[in-house]
Amino acid sequence: MRLTIRDTKTEVGHYIGDYIARRINTFVPSEGHANFVLGCPTGSSPLPVYARLVELYKAGKVSFKVINMDEYVGIPRDHPESYHTFMFKNFFSLIDIDPKNTNLLDGNAEDLYQECEAYEAKIKAVGGIDLFLGGIGADGHIAFNEPGSSLKSRTRIKTLAYETILDNCRFFNNDLAAVPRMALTVGVQTVLDAREVVLVVTGQNKALALSQMIEGGVNHMVTASALQSHPWALVVCDEDATSELRVKTVKYFKSIEKVQDEVEAKYGEAGAGRLGLSRVTAA
Numbered sequence: 392m393r394l395t396i397r398d399t400k401t402e403v404g405h406y407i408g409d410y411i412a413r414r415i416n417t418f419v420p421s422e423g424h425a426n427f428v429l430g431c432p433t434g435s436s437p438l439p440v441y442a443r444l445v446e447l448y449k450a451g452k453v454s455f456k457v458i459n460m461d462e463y464v465g466i467p468r469d470h471p472e473s474y475h476t477f478m479f480k481n482f483f484s485l486i487d488i489d490p491k492n493t494n495l496l497d498g499n500a501e502d503l504y505q506e507c508e509a510y511e512a513k514i515k516a517v518g519g520i521d522l523f524l525g526g527i528g529a530d531g532h533i534a535f536n537e538p539g540s541s542l543k544s545r546t547r548i549k550t551l552a553y554e555t556i557l558d559n560c561r562f563f564n565n566d567l568a569a570v571p572r573m574a575l576t577v578g579v580q581t582v583l584d585a586r587e588v589v590l591v592v593t594g595q596n597k598a599l600a601l602s603q604m605i606e607g608g609v610n611h612m613v614t615a616s617a618l619q620s621h622p623w624a625l626v627v628c629d630e631d632a633t634s635e636l637r638v639k640t641v642k643y644f645k646s647i648e649k650v651q652d653e654v655e656a657k658y659g660e661a662g663a664g665r666l667g668l669s670r671v672t673a674a
């Protein structure tokens with residue numbers, strides 16, 4: 392796992408947006424895997440990333456094809472806080488994606504079990520997810536994989552933790568009763584199956600979760616810690632989110648980035664990649 396630290400949320404958004412655009416632009420299609428597949432989170436943390444991707448799209452620097460993610464159960468698809476509305480409002484309607492290439496779980500499906508199974512099958516059918524972009528809950532959850540979720544879990548129905556309901560209350564006019572109690576979510580293993588995972592972690596309220604997922608062991612109570620076992624995981628955070636990390640940890644990851652900059656300056660990004668040191672190669 393790699394950790395990259397930027398000063399502000401906006402810089403984190405720029406860094407990840409540019410990173411994703413590079414990955415999309417260097418993608419080579421193959422049989423059964425025609426398009427770059429991006430997995431997307433909701434929440435406030437990824438907003439600067441989407442804003443940067445929209446900016447790059449408007450500048451003609453990137454174009455989009457296929458995208459995927461999670462959803463509440465029990466609120467209509469056109470509810471202002473449904474993840475469907477969130478994704479169209481903040482991303483899909485602002486880029487050139489064909490709506491048939493956007494894939495969201497349907498929290499109102501008649502058979503929710505079948506919906507989850509079909510979602511996993513769909514991911515396989517598009518050739519797997521190339522890059523899963525994720526956020527993190529204050530309790531360390533990834534997607535809606537609440538504490539105690541199996542680290543081998545796949546797309547399924549999840550009951551939300553009380554802390555998450557409280558946290559997400561801000562999106563529902565602070566009306567606790569209005570926050571859905573259940574959601575459909577990709578599983579931890581679904582995320583781990585992606586070829587690459589990039590996590591956006593910003594703000595002081597995520598500092599404890601960040602230190603637990605990076606400095607603690609792999610643990611089902613902090614499901615994002617499962618990324619420690621992923622061969623190609625990158626966490627990008629702002630300075631505020633580092634406040635619970637050890638000084639030594641922060642210095643270590645900053646020093647790796649410095650060496651990488653030197654290698655890239657000497658060999659170029661492609662050359663550094665061949666040496667296994669590029670930002671776009673595995674940790």
Ligand SMILES: N[C@@H]1[C@@H](O)[C@H](O)[C@@H](COP(=O)(O)O)O[C@@H]1O
Pocket residue numbers: 432433434435436437461525526527528529533534535555
């Ligand atoms: N299911 C989403 C997560 O995917 C997201 O990472 C988390 C944090 O959201 P925010 O970035 O607004 O703190 O909220 C929800 O629980």
